[in-house]
Amino acid sequence: MFPQLIADLQSHLARFFSSFPTQAAERALEKAISCRGMIFCTGAGKSGHIAQKMAATLASTGTRAAFLSPTQAVHGDLGLVSESDLVFLLSKSGETAELLQLLPFLKARNVKTIAIVSAEHSRLAKETDLAIHLPVERELCPYNLAPTTSTIVQLIFSDCLAMALMAKKSFSLPDFAANHPGGLIGRKIGYRVSDLMLKGDALPLCRTSDKLLDLLHELSAKRCGCLLVQEQAKCLGIFSDGDLRRLLELQGSNALTLPMSKLMTPNPRSIGPNALAIEALHHMEEDRPITVLPVIQEGTLVGLIRLHDILRADLTSC
16 A cells, blocks of 8 residues: 555655746746745644644744734734735635735735745735745645645745755754754754853873873773874874874784874864764764764864763764
């Protein structure tokens, strides 16, 4: 049963993607960007649920948006809407009675309107300022009745619009963090490097002149998997457990008498204490993966963040 349903859905969505109204979508994006007020999303039934999700996604990604119940709008909530606002009306048929009842009152307030419909020649499509036609071959429902394919394509369009607005407005990761202080997302983007880093006596420090033999206890006792080579509070290099294993394989015990200046990896990757911890994780995954990052503030070594600490904070499961 499921394989056939998935195959059917793929077929329905292929039609949607092949006929996606790119030009109309770009015009809708322009209108949303130029909107000086609020963006309201409205719909009834299952399209109403998608409208609520659309408004929530827009609001969380940097666009002032809210859901407008078409029923409550004509019983007082219309007072929330002004001439500077933009209203998206979601309806598969484009003939939803509640939306058709609401539309004249929106026009009377000179509110710009955009219909998101799957019936190209419907009344909503004709009477709004712009219509986005989302083609639907048929619903996934065996009776072609229950809103399934139609709500999926509404969701796809609304999410793409939100992401396009997010990019156009240069909505940053810190901005995202400010809007999501709670839950898994909040934890993922709320922690900063300074919250998780090791500092002070916990740091495995050495100098360029120190010999490897004299540093083995420091390397083992601090359990950081590395040594940070510093002079006058400047991090000049790093030496890892992996470096030690490779060095002993190549040079044997002779390597133990060498100074760190000859063994360290100079100018290691680093990060600032105010960066998000998830950024440190991405930094560790770049190019050749590493498990530790020196933390540098204004040229001074202030800490060390380990992959272990990021994992313990459960930032990778979000």
